[in-house]
Amino acid sequence: xxxxxQVHGDIAVITLDNPPVNGLGLSTRQGIAQGMEQALADAxxxxxxxTGAGKAFSGGADIREFGSPKAMQEPNLNSVIxxxxxxxxxxxxxxHSVAMGGGLELALGCHYRVAAPGASIALPEVKLGLLPGAxxxxxxxxxxxxxxxxxMIVSGEAIKSEMLAMLPGQKLxxxxxxxxxxxxxxxxAFARSxxxxxxxxLVRNLPCKHPLGDAYFQFARNMVGGMSKNYPAxxxxxxxxxxxxxxxxxxxxxxxxEIFINLMWTSESRALRHLFLGERAASKIPDVPADTPxxxxxxxxxxxxxxxxxxxxxxxxNAGVPVKMLEMKQEALxxxxxxxxxxxxxxxxxxxxxxxxxxxxxxxxxxxxxxxDLSGTDMVIEAVFEEIGVKEAVFKELDRVMxxxxxxxxxxxxxxxxxxxSFTKRPxxxxxxxxxxxxxxxxxxEVVRGEKTAKDVMATVxxxxxxxxxxxxxxxVCDGFIGNRMIEQYGRQGGFLLxxxxxxxxxxxxxxxxxxxxxxxxxxDLAGNDIGWAIRKRRATERANMKxxxxxxxxxxxxxxxxxxxxxxxxxxxxxxxxxxxxxxxxMIEDYRAAQGITPRKISDEEIVQRLVFALVNEAxxxxxxxxxxxxxxxxxxxxxxxxxxxYRGGPMLYADEVGLFNVVQAMHRFAQNPLDDAEFWKPAxxxxxxxxxxxxxx
Ligand code: NAI
Numbered sequence: 088x089x090x091x092x093q094v095h096g097d098i099a100v101i102t103l104d105n106p107p108v109n110g111l112g113l114s115t116r117q118g119i120a121q122g123m124e125q126a127l128a129d130a131x132x133x134x135x136x137x138t139g140a141g142k143a144f145s146g147g148a149d150i151r152e153f154g155s156p157k158a159m160q161e162p163n164l165n166s167v168i169x170x171x172x173x174x175x176x177x178x179x180x181x182x183h184s185v186a187m188g189g190g191l192e193l194a195l196g197c198h199y200r201v202a203a204p205g206a207s208i209a210l211p212e213v214k215l216g217l218l219p220g221a222x223x224x225x226x227x228x229x230x231x232x233x234x235x236x237x238x239m240i241v242s243g244e245a246i247k248s249e250m251l252a253m254l255p256g257q258k259l260x261x262x263x264x265x266x267x268x269x270x271x272x273x274x275x276a277f278a279r280s281x282x283x284x285x286x287x288x289l290v291r292n293l294p295c296k297h298p299l300g301d302a303y304f305q306f307a308r309n310m311v312g313g314m315s316k317n318y319p320a321x322x323x324x325x326x327x328x329x330x331x332x333x334x335x336x337x338x339x340x341x342x343x344x345e346i347f348i349n350l351m352w353t354s355e356s357r358a359l360r361h362l363f364l365g366e367r368a369a370s371k372i373p374d375v376p377a378d379t380p381x382x383x384x385x386x387x388x389x390x391x392x393x394x395x396x397x398x399x400x401x402x403x404x405n406a407g408v409p410v411k412m413l414e415m416k417q418e419a420l421x422x423x424x425x426x427x428x429x430x431x432x433x434x435x436x437x438x439x440x441x442x443x444x445x446x447x448x449x450x451x452x453x454x455x456x457x458x459x460d461l462s463g464t465d466m467v468i469e470a471v472f473e474e475i476g477v478k479e480a481v482f483k484e485l486d487r488v489m490x491x492x493x494x495x496x497x498x499x500x501x502x503x504x505x506x507x508x509s510f511t512k513r514p515x516x517x518x519x520x521x522x523x524x525x526x527x528x529x530x531x532x533e534v535v536r537g538e539k540t541a542k543d544v545m546a547t548v549x550x551x552x553x554x555x556x557x558x559x560x561x562x563x564v565c566d567g568f569i570g571n572r573m574i575e576q577y578g579r580q581g582g583f584l585l586x587x588x589x590x591x592x593x594x595x596x597x598x599x600x601x602x603x604x605x606x607x608x609x610x611x612d613l614a615g616n617d618i619g620w621a622i623r624k625r626r627a628t629e630r631a632n633m634k635x636x637x638x639x640x641x642x643x644x645x646x647x648x649x650x651x652x653x654x655x656x657x658x659x660x661x662x663x664x665x666x667x668x669x670x671x672x673x674x675m676i677e678d679y680r681a682a683q684g685i686t687p688r689k690i691s692d693e694e695i696v697q698r699l700v701f702a703l704v705n706e707a708x709x710x711x712x713x714x715x716x717x718x719x720x721x722x723x724x725x726x727x728x729x730x731x732x733x734x735y736r737g738g739p740m741l742y743a744d745e746v747g748l749f750n751v752v753q754a755m756h757r758f759a760q761n762p763l764d765d766a767e768f769w770k771p772a773x774x775x776x777x778x779x780x781x782x783x784x785x786x
Contacts, residue, residue, distance in 0.1 A: 090118025392423020
């Protein structure tokens, strides 16, 4: 049982004890119900305190039960709350830290609530495409007022207990303790002080009205609808809270239940739940046990203070880790330093960063021109030019100076990490840490595991990623790793679509309508078309038999590298990021088409989306089969956090599952018939073909 029962004099204390956050799994729910039975049967007990062990009162549903029958097995959360409400002795919730989701709903079923200052209070279900399903939408408005409650339910954001306690007329908290440390004693005293009061107060009996009535809800719908397109849950939260103001409590509960069940079945909620679980699963590596001892990383060195080096440095400074940056020339160091300063100063100006914090962070940063100065650091990340010869020179120096056990990481985006490791006498300490640009903003970190990378190095860099607030996905070594290997096929399809009759704008618009943050051509302009050009040149011999549209090369020959040159697939005004279609580029594509003897055809948005997304899916299936990715959800996480794939579609793999792998394969057979496409590529990857034939899914 993951809830314990104790008696302190005349007060019974039921303690939720289901680490890490006292999720309300079946055995915890059973524990609460049993504790209540014991307390009610014991004549010496005059009141009951419900509290949580460890770091939370309760974080809500137990995610390990997500989607399993256990989640609904009796006593379900609503039944447990009814047990509390029907208690003939007062029940007091003691909230020392986190009360979220079902945890807050549980507390709202108690007669009284006492919280410590600083406790995080939230109903975050909307972030999973749901709404609170155990009375949260009916009870929170009754204790906080309709408007503050709706704001919390629609945003899902946590608010500190002492802030909520300041709301006029609030009945959420009966008392805020002097400090977290005094909560336990104060709650016992409070419970004794209310032990004799009858009738017992119930949240469900409180009135619930908004003074503006329907007008307020109309306003709320306009606001919420505008901010939540593609996500049905927030508007449904408005419906549920409105129901709380309209009829009897039970009718509101029924409405909440009905909406909850409908939302459970939406593809958006499936996608968001998949992401939530996928993000947690991504940090687990099958053959690296969770208790692997970590190496101590107290300081970091960064080689190269360019675009990536500077951004990477900021991640560590933000996390309070001292950083030493190395360059070959003082000018380069000065430039790198100025960029970091500029970034922070912009944040200070916008009020997003306090001056004192900025000073603190800059004080952690030092620079050097000498490798010998790095000997004391625990980890080094190389971010120099993407040339194997340059990497070789750097890693030989690192091998010479770094202390034994230091982690040697490379931010290479395409080079062979095994080869880089071979430049050292300690390949077990070498790993790829592929950050995405801008490195201080993008959440994704591809952790590239070399053939010889030690397990404790993997475990350590996963922990480091968490510390610097990145979402890490493990990739094996291959050209492009997970993300860029897939994007090559996506880009290739983009090129064929131009050849066959599309404009860059049409392709981008179709993909943006699908939900991508940016279509492929706008993305190319942002990243720099010259980078892909250089990669294609490097791969020219090994990809000699692979079919490409030549349009991207022609574009680069015109010097149209993208935003940085003010011209790429589109034009850009100085300092602006708006993509303005360019007639010359369209003409360039038309001329190329004519030279190839291609008669353009009208291509539907549906075909554009399917060809681009299924290209990702087919390559991803190869990646999975080769063991480059450990699981399908890792690929989804990679695309959502690194490539702007729409979260409400759950990533390319979940999207393919939703479309149905049989249908995906059928579409690939159709695409293979197109003489202007690449029939060889559209042969479904063996794993995909097998899953489709067996009626299975990736996830
Ligand atoms: P960059 O050209 O902006 O910066 C490279 C820096 O390294 C320059 O400041 C240069 O002075 C310095 N450098 C060159 N050789 C050096 C040496 N031997 N010792 C010390 N410093 C040296 O390049 P960027 O874009 O920052 O790329 C760096 C690495 O990050 C490359 O491996 C690249 O493939 C990778 N990468 C780049 C991404 C991007 O979007 N720019 C994204 C992900 C990875």
